[in-house]
Amino acid sequence: MSSTLDVDNDSPAHPGEHHDHGPSDKQYFTIFWVLVAITVLEVSTYWWDDILNADTEPVAVPLLIVLMVVKFFLVALYFMHLKFDRPILRRIFWAGMLTAIFVYVVALSAMNFWQDSGTVQFNDPPPAVSPPTTAEVGGATAGG
Amino acid sequence: MAEVADLANDEIADVEFPDDTHATSTGISNEKLAMWTYLASDCLLFGGLISTYLIYKNRPGTIPGLAGSPVKISSLFNIPFTSMTSFILLMSSLTMVLAVNSTIRGDIQRTRLWLVATATLGGLFLGGQVYEFTEFVREGMGFTTNVSASAFFTLTGFHGVHVLVGVIILLSTVAISFKKKVVAEQVETVGLYWHFVDIVWVIIFTIIYLIP
Incomplete structure (x- = not known):
């Protein structure tokens, strides 16, 4: 059992990591x-x-x-230490994040998410919500 | 072969690097770089799942050819309960950074303590998620009840799997610390994953649960 923990400052592979x-x-x-x-x-x-x-x-x-x-x-x-870490890590993460935002904003726009274009699949107003009846609940459970 | 490996390690050990650098072309350890790259790619996964839920959340059972219950899954949300589990996950991020700081100070006992605390809080969050899912199913809202339920269960289920993997990694790190020395960067890399899981929940909690 190890009672001490290497801070890694002397490690040849990771010298100086976790510094001040x-x-x-x-x-x-x-x-x-x-x-x-x-x-x-x-x-x-x-x-x-x-x-x-x-x-x-x-x-x-x-x-x-x-x-x-x-x-x-x-x-x-x-x-996550992004403020203190090397710039390349910030660039990698923001690149992934911004790519995701761009891709899915385009996808949502393609689905007319932001406006009602009258498309049945995506843009009709949602149906009036009624509380589930016992029969519906039972049927849904049995079916799903 | 073992001798060759030892010799190679000896040679590496003789090389001195300036502070805050690694023996890589980027100056960053491969493990940390790989984790950040993975997290960047995971943004796309969760982006896709969140977008899918947003598209379908208000249109349960209205898509031609896809029969289903007209009840929206969001009508079953228990916001006070989910707020509590969100707070638990937030708290686990604090214990995680305390674990990293303990490692930096070389305090192995506290490192283990905070890692176990983080894993425990993660476990509590998972328990809450299982309870929530069970309640939904009890209300008649299963995975295939309608498209909004499918999108919701897929999104939160994937997040739950990420939390579960995080808990396993945390406990593995604690177990490894009893067998061999744990370097600070290993704990930090585990922490990166854990905080990412927290960040994703911050987004899910707001967009899926709180915004009507």
């Missing part, structure tokens, strides 16, 4: 509490309509997207 860069434990806790606060704000939007007795969707949805992006960057830059 990156946040301290205290800074990590600070980032964590910021993430928790953002999450609480995000979750609270679920009850905004009831609390304010109004349609808050036009405000809540853009806010949720902004908060999601902030959380994403906090985790990627600090927890």
Whole structure:
């Protein structure tokens, strides 16, 4: 059993890795509490309509997207050390991320996701939702 | 062959590299580079799954030729419960970075402690996901009930598999630390994977669960 752990500074294969860069434990806790606060704000939007007795969707949805992006960057830059690591790693990750965003924005646009073009498959308004009856539930379970 | 390998290692050991560099053309270890490349490619996988759900989420049972229940799976979401599991996953990211910092300090005991804590929180998240799936099926919303359910289960199921693999890697790292020395970069590379799983959940939780 090993009671000590190599910090790797003397390793011929990985010298100097895990050096002095990156946040301290205290800074990590600070980032964590910021993430928790953002999450609480995000979750609270679920009850905004009831609390304010109004349609808050036009405000809540853009806010949720902004908060999601902030959380994403906090985790990627600090927890994943992208802010402190070599630029090539940032380029690799952002290349993958941006490619995915580009490809799927194009795909969603091709499916007319952003507007109602009247296509039966994708753009007709969703059907009126009715609560499942016992027969439906039983049938769905049996079928699925 | 073993002698040749030892000789090669001895030769490598004689080579001195400046701080913060590796014996590679990029100056970054191959393992770390490979992990980042994998994570970049995984963005495409989850991008595809999220897009598929977005396309189908409001159109259950309306696609010609694909019969199914008209009930949207989103009508069954339990936001308070999912918020709790999201918080658990967020907390596991904190324990993961604490494990990495412990490794950097050379504190093997705390490294193991934080790695086990991270794996435990990951296990709790998985338990929550299994419970959620079970509730959906109990409500009559199975994998093939309609296209929105299929897209949802595929997306969250793939994420769950990623978490499961992460838990296995974390526990394997703890087990390896009892057998041989664990270098800090190994723990950091495991951490990269774990944080990516957390990042993906940040997106899923917002786009799938919170945005109506």
